[in-house]
Amino acid sequence: MNIAHLVTARRNPKGWHWTDIAAYTYLVLGVVLMFGPVLWLVLSSFKTQASLLEFPPSLLPLSQKEVVVTGYPQPLPLFTVTMEDGTKRELAQVRRIGIQAQMVDPANPSQQFRVAIDKRTPVRQFSLATENYSEPLQRFAFPRFLANSVFVTVVATLITLLINSMAAYALSIYEFKGKNAAMLMVIGTLMIPITIILVPVYLVVTKLGLVNSLWAVILPGAATPTGVFLLRQYMLTLPRDLIEAARMDKASEWQIYWRIVMPLTLPALAVLTIFSIMWRWNEFLWPLAVLTKTESYTLQIGLNAFQGELQTQWQYLLAMTVMTLTPVALVFVFLQRFITTGIANTGMK
């Protein structure tokens, strides 16, 4: 028996309480509001430039049907025409002359018509403009951005896993002088977001000669207090006898860490991996500050630059946005449980 029974007496023979209906209405509304915009983005990204400029927009990606008519080298756009006698016919348009259009019957090419343009409506069919996806991959620096983002995400996550797990190991398994001071340092860094030390971190990165290199993005965020805490909390629960037994077997401290503690910490490492991938893939402010050359842009920075330049070419921008969110969406679909438990356990993201 819990609050659920109390607040919703759905199993109650009396039937539905009004709060049940309110709850489901709220949830369905939520699905529309949370999921709708993303769905709209994906649908829009498959529309041709012409149909993106339409107002009001069509729900599905549609494009005008074209037919090949004998005697004409190019395929001709197909329209439904209301004839003078009120009947409707499907005709292909040969050319448009002012407010008149010269049309032809696809079935009978010798029969030509002159039609006022407001008497015709395009015949449309469902079609996916996949060129929105393939063209940016060839025309813009998009593949470069993609490669940069993958490099940053992978390398940064590996470094984060290694150094954070080492620190967590030291702080969970050993007693040593200065342990409390080290813990305090880690807690201290929790309070200092990059937003308040942008300028000096930029200086440090410059001194290290890393400006405009991807290492400038990778290194500053590699040590994370969140990661240390998450792993330490987990390592504290490992049985100590195991470590003692290994020491008896003359294992070095490094071997204990690498061959015993690390394999046992895999679940926590998995959570940190997912977090780190999310952080790095989505990181924005710091790369924006430190990357000024197009060839070193990550996806997020590239996308932001595109949205300034490609205001009139939404078809590419939308497709690139979809490509940027796809990896995250996949991670979410397959690893949702890890992420939600990770957040619920640590209260961090």
Place this chain on the structure above:
Amino acid sequence: MTLTSKTSPATSPAPAASLAPSRGANPVLKLVTRILDWPMAGLQRLIGERRMPYVFLLPNLVFFGLFVFVPIAINFVYSVTGGPALFPSERPYVGADQYSYLFDCGSYVDPNTCREDHFWRGVYNTLFFSFFQVVAMVGLSLLTAVVLNMKIRGRGFFRAVYFFPVLLSPVVVALIWKWILQRDGLLNAAIMGLGGERTLFLTEPGWAMFWAIFVSVWAHMGFYTLILLAGLQAIPSDIYEAAEMDATPRWRVFWRLTLPLLWPNLIVVIVLSLIRAVQTFDEVFVLTGGGPGTSTLMVVQYIYETAFSNQVQNFGLAAAASVVLGIVLFALTLAQLAFTQRKSS
């Protein structure tokens, strides 16, 4: 929600405990293991077992030192020096000039009277944004958590639906909404379809701020919902049973039982969302660019632009502004610690 089903500590660690690299392991990993074993064992012989913890701690502390603690110190140096130079040694000492320039206002209520009016516009926009964003965020995530905690079908699905925007990048979030809110976007189409007027959502100051708040709540409420839902599920059910025996009305149960018991989580959510709201930058920056004019310019954007994107890069002024922001964040964090301490005691 099963909180610990997958991440709980392994209960049967025996198989992994052997010293040899496990049989199925990746050959690359095996090689790394071999290569690392030797020097680390040698190091241990050299410095002794008791100093090994420092070796493990070192890389992380070097990173923290280099990219957090040294920068904090340099930040103060920047804020008391002037000139366009990046290296502190080339910057002349100016004392509190940067701060007095920042705070030079005819009247603090009116940014127009300030010498650095953009900073103050940023401050007021951030205050306005943070207040309404936190109210909406906490209200909606509480409501959603309570609804998700009811006995409903497909709870996992609904929870995922509310949560997934948390994982989207700020740029993607902003572009999704920009596409909907633009002049010929879906929202205007819907409004005009219903006989309304076309509205320029992102270029009218009031609307731009409204949508900045809306989009930010949309993107992050799933995170806070999750924390509150975990809190709701931790409330022992016998309390509710007792209440039911007494036939206490539901709203009263919520008001007198649920809310007080959830209070510690609620405090965490309020302070955490406030800390994040004060640092808002990316979504709003991509959505509105701080505009129209300066009507959605936030403090962090002011810092970023002052230091990196204005024609004259003013590191000193940006550093002074970030020290001010840092003090505010520090105060908020202390408040959070104080509240959570009270909770645990």
